[in-house]
Amino acid sequence: MSATRFSESVTGSLSDGVLVVTIDNPPVNAVSAHVRQGLVKALDHAAALSMVVGVVITGAGRTFVGGADIKEFGKPPVEPTLPAVIERIEGYGKPVVAAVNGAALGGGCEIALACHGRIASDKASLGMPEVKLGIVPGAGGTQRLPRLIGTVAAIDLIGSGRTAKATEALSLGLVDGVAKDHLDAALSLVHDLAGEPLRRTGMLEVSTAEPAAVEAAAKKVLSKARGQVAPTEAVRLVKAAADIGLKHGLADERATFLRLRDSAESAALRHVFFAERSAGKVDKLDKVTPRKIETVGIVGTGLMGVGIAVAALTSGYRVIGIEQTAEAAEKGRERIAGILDKSVLSGRLAATVRDECLTRLEVTASAGELAAADLVIEAVFDDLTVKTELFQRLDSIIRQDTILATNTSYLNPDEIAAATTHPERVVGLHFFSPANIMRLVEVVDCKATAPDVLASALAFARRLGKLPVVCGVTEGFIGNRIFSAYRREAEFMVEDGAAPHEIDAALEAYGFPMGIFAVYDMAGLEIAWARRKRQAATRDPQARYVEIADRLCEAGRFGRKSGRGWYDYSSGDRAVDPEVTALVEAARVAKNITPRNYTSDEIIARLLKAMADEGAGLLAEGIAARSSDIDLVMINGYGFPAHKGGPMFAAATHEDARP
Numbered sequence: 001m002s003a004t005r006f007s008e009s010v011t012g013s014l015s016d017g018v019l020v021v022t023i024d025n026p027p028v029n030a031v032s033a034h035v036r037q038g039l040v041k042a043l044d045h046a047a048a049l050s051m052v053v054g055v056v057i058t059g060a061g062r063t064f065v066g067g068a069d070i071k072e073f074g075k076p077p078v079e080p081t082l083p084a085v086i087e088r089i090e091g092y093g094k095p096v097v098a099a100v101n102g103a104a105l106g107g108g109c110e111i112a113l114a115c116h117g118r119i120a121s122d123k124a125s126l127g128m129p130e131v132k133l134g135i136v137p138g139a140g141g142t143q144r145l146p147r148l149i150g151t152v153a154a155i156d157l158i159g160s161g162r163t164a165k166a167t168e169a170l171s172l173g174l175v176d177g178v179a180k181d182h183l184d185a186a187l188s189l190v191h192d193l194a195g196e197p198l199r200r201t202g203m204l205e206v207s208t209a210e211p212a213a214v215e216a217a218a219k220k221v222l223s224k225a226r227g228q229v230a231p232t233e234a235v236r237l238v239k240a241a242a243d244i245g246l247k248h249g250l251a252d253e254r255a256t257f258l259r260l261r262d263s264a265e266s267a268a269l270r271h272v273f274f275a276e277r278s279a280g281k282v283d284k285l286d287k288v289t290p291r292k293i294e295t296v297g298i299v300g301t302g303l304m305g306v307g308i309a310v311a312a313l314t315s316g317y318r319v320i321g322i323e324q325t326a327e328a329a330e331k332g333r334e335r336i337a338g339i340l341d342k343s344v345l346s347g348r349l350a351a352t353v354r355d356e357c358l359t360r361l362e363v364t365a366s367a368g369e370l371a372a373a374d375l376v377i378e379a380v381f382d383d384l385t386v387k388t389e390l391f392q393r394l395d396s397i398i399r400q401d402t403i404l405a406t407n408t409s410y411l412n413p414d415e416i417a418a419a420t421t422h423p424e425r426v427v428g429l430h431f432f433s434p435a436n437i438m439r440l441v442e443v444v445d446c447k448a449t450a451p452d453v454l455a456s457a458l459a460f461a462r463r464l465g466k467l468p469v470v471c472g473v474t475e476g477f478i479g480n481r482i483f484s485a486y487r488r489e490a491e492f493m494v495e496d497g498a499a500p501h502e503i504d505a506a507l508e509a510y511g512f513p514m515g516i517f518a519v520y521d522m523a524g525l526e527i528a529w530a531r532r533k534r535q536a537a538t539r540d541p542q543a544r545y546v547e548i549a550d551r552l553c554e555a556g557r558f559g560r561k562s563g564r565g566w567y568d569y570s571s572g573d574r575a576v577d578p579e580v581t582a583l584v585e586a587a588r589v590a591k592n593i594t595p596r597n598y599t600s601d602e603i604i605a606r607l608l609k610a611m612a613d614e615g616a617g618l619l620a621e622g623i624a625a626r627s628s629d630i631d632l633v634m635i636n637g638y639g640f641p642a643h644k645g646g647p648m649f650a651a652a653t654h655e656d657a658r659p
Helices: 033-048 082-090 107-114 129-133 141-149 151-160 166-172 182-193 211-223 229-240 246-261 264-278 303-313 326-345 351-359 367-372 384-395 413-418 451-463 479-496 500-510 516-523 525-538 548-554 578-590 600-620 627-638 647-652
Strands: 004-007 010-015 018-023 054-059 063-065 096-100 103-105 117-120 125-127 163-165 295-299 318-322 361-364 375-378 403-406 426-431 440-444 467-471
Touching: 004 033, 010 033, 018 033, 018 182, 033 054, 033 082, 054 063, 054 182, 063 107, 082 107, 096 107, 096 182, 103 107, 107 125, 107 141, 117 166, 117 182, 125 166, 129 151, 129 229, 129 264, 141 151, 141 229, 141 246, 151 211, 151 229, 163 166, 211 229, 229 246, 229 264, 246 264, 264 627, 264 647, 295 303, 295 367, 303 318, 303 326, 303 426, 318 326, 318 367, 326 351, 326 361, 351 361, 367 384, 375 384, 384 403, 384 413, 403 451, 413 426, 426 451, 440 451, 440 627, 451 467, 467 627, 479 500, 479 516, 479 548, 479 578, 479 600, 479 627, 500 516, 500 600, 516 525, 525 548, 548 578, 600 627, 600 647, 627 647
Parallel strands: 018 054, 054 096, 063 103, 096 117, 103 125, 295 318, 295 375, 318 361, 375 403, 403 426, 440 467
Antiparallel strands: 004 010, 010 018, 125 163, 426 440
């Protein structure tokens, strides 16, 4: 029997007495109005045909349903609403089984929960990432999931927004089976359920959970929330499912969803969502084909080089690491293998995958091996002479079509490129440490970079699972240039009267994981000190300069590693140090500064303004293509709270900076 079209995105065909309903709404099968309308028409159609024993719902392509249509947010609702569709599925008179072919996220997971059975393909994943958009599930997720898998597991999944792969979903009881041919297994399940009392998720009792386990799960979620409202509300709603009836629970969930959907937090997180979709898009690359990259050379196997190597290996690349001696090469290989081993121990990587990665790894002192590389990334000491001499040496080793990438943080990549025979093949790939974990990569489009080289660098970063942001050449690129302005403003405030711990407390209350002075102590103060000493001769003598950090370094206070920095760590914890207070007071006296008090709001407002002003400069100079790119860099590289949208978004929306 030919397929029946129920809407522009929903079709159905009969198979062995079962109506197989397919959602086809590229790119992610979002549950748009026409999907909802099509599902209802399909259910009406199956109900009217006595020959139909049940319904299977599945998705076209690699996604079951990727969630709500985010473009509908803020617009008048179009009937039927998703809760109404889900209620119809759950209360349906014939068995409805979800054949989860791929990702079932948000509203997609809620549709699956409403079905009377769920079969997952081995490539399926299920989850409710709504908290990442500043909202809670709005179509029964917080009430049905605990009825199916228990309160503790539901708090973890909904409160964190993470997804569960098919095998975990099966062990949780979220799906009834996992099968390679998920459609065939779903059809069999419909026949098994036909004529039997149907298991309606919303009618199940929430199993009794140990109060201590519930509180531990809630505490874990809330400890990572850093002031976000959505995870707190999600935990509250999941807990309530055990104590109140479905009707009241659904009403509370829907009201909470609508309230959060219209909040500043959700607007900020939606901004971040769309910013990530735009990141790395460059108009001039529209019809440019990236070069094929299979083998990646990495010069230097220190912390950064090892991180890049692990990211490349786990993404399927062959990796050639280069060191100066055979002994250093062996140690580099051990470091790479050690990180892969840790990933296996933590369960993030299968042992078979680690073993396969190691077969694609070579670490050697013979630079001639780089002749086989399609891309070579330098991760050596951040010194102009060191890097330019390396690239000049590589000119005589690598093929003419091999791409050369510099991982410099502050040096001018145009100068490095100009020293080579083929500057058009040089691009910047500024990874953030640890490179195997941090998502952000600043892809630096140098003056001479060929379009296909830039396109190749972007494709490489994406295959690593990174978030690539393109920027032009400027000292510190986007992130470090804004961070420098942010740091400078913080130091000005310390000199003017704010205590370092007051500034850090304000930042942490705003949502930063750590205040700026605590960050400095963790990174080590000597790195920035060495850079300031190098720049001393060229510094504008008229520009304001705060010497407090220099005095700390001169006193041997290099941060956590030395036990003292901006704070004292002798007790094991971060503590305010009277010596630092005295040093700050002496600096004020030396400049005749009368200290003033700052409120938390004033501190945040000044730091946000400093970041936004520097960002405006980057846009005006054409270094950054869009303000949302700046927001992504600061969120993913420098701990800016995503639920505030980034410094440019905060400035544009007149964020009042209250934590």
